[in-house]
Amino acid sequence: MQTGLVSITFRQLGVDDVLGVMRRAGLVAVEWGGDVHVPAGDVAAAKRTAQASADHGVRIVAYGSYYRTGEHDPGDFDDVLRTAVALGAPRIRIWAGSAGSADATPEQRERVTTDLRRITELAGRDGVEIAVEHHPNTLTDTLDSALALYAAVDHPGLRPYWQPRLGLDPAEAMDEVTALLPGLVTAHVFTWTADGARLPLADGAALWEPVLGTLRERGDAERYALLEFVPDDDPEALVRDAVTLREWLAGS
Known part of the structure; x- marks a missing residue:
């Protein structure tokens, strides 16, 4: 697995400082x-960021959009896709609506599904995949709902992302990750308490070591462990967490 960063971890820093x-x-x-570093529609910023990333030897593995399927104006995705292509991102991260699976009406679920299929087909014409954020208050807030959504869309260009929900125990985490394979290629890696306080990554060893071990041992795709949400938005915390992440991926 390759190690990396979700840039929104440091919204307070510019692109060069993040790199x-x-x-x-x-x-x-x-x-x-x-939202900050490469705004949708700003193709010039996308090209500058692509060049800066290349100059630093950093591989761009996704464009983290805030497009919500079934909620945003369908035309809004055009700017998202255009920006991702200029950035050279192989996939775009989106959100599955804005209603949780327990609250979404059948009509809302259908809108999300239809739009997700549409943008996946549209992005695929440019060789770009769509990755769905597993997030509260969306249709991927439970494993069953996420799997039903992916089955309904039924498109090879659709990929799940994964991150632990608050309070998720290690056994549940393993069940989710295993169920999402082989399509799962990226995990957003962080450690939070059940009430949302950020902790050093090492405090989440019981959850992350088996999860990352499972992803690391799969040889069927290149996968990414992207650090996110470090305590106090502190660059020094990122440096520390990166050491922990590499140790886990090395099996030490």
Whole structure:
């Protein structure tokens, strides 16, 4: 697995500063966020960021958009896709609506599904995959709902992302990750308490070591472990967490 960063971890830093922190941390892959660093529609910023990433030897593995299927104006995705292509991102991260699986009406679920299929087909024409964030208050807030969504869309260009929900225990985490393979290629890696306080990554060893071990041992795809949400948004915390992540991936 390749180690990297979700750039929104450091919204307070510019692109060059983010890349500098990544260099210090020894991280080689990045998901650039669309809210601050590479805004949707700003093709010039995307091209500048692509060049800066290449100059630092950092591989762009995703464009982190905030497009919500079934909720945003369908035309909004055009800017997202255009920006991702200019950035050279192989996949775009999106959100599955804005209603949780327990609250979504059949009509809402159908809108999300239809739009997700549409943008996956559209992105595929440019060789770009769609990756769905597993996130609360969306249709991927439970494993069963996420699997039903992926089955309904039924498109090879659709990929699940994975991150642990608050309070998820290690056994549940393993069940989710195993169920999402082989399509799962990226995990957002962080450690939080059940009430949302950020901790050093090492405090989540009981969850992350088996999860990352399972992903690492799969030889059927290149996969990425992207650090996110470090305590206090502190670059020094990223450097520390990157050491932990590499140790786990080395099996030490």
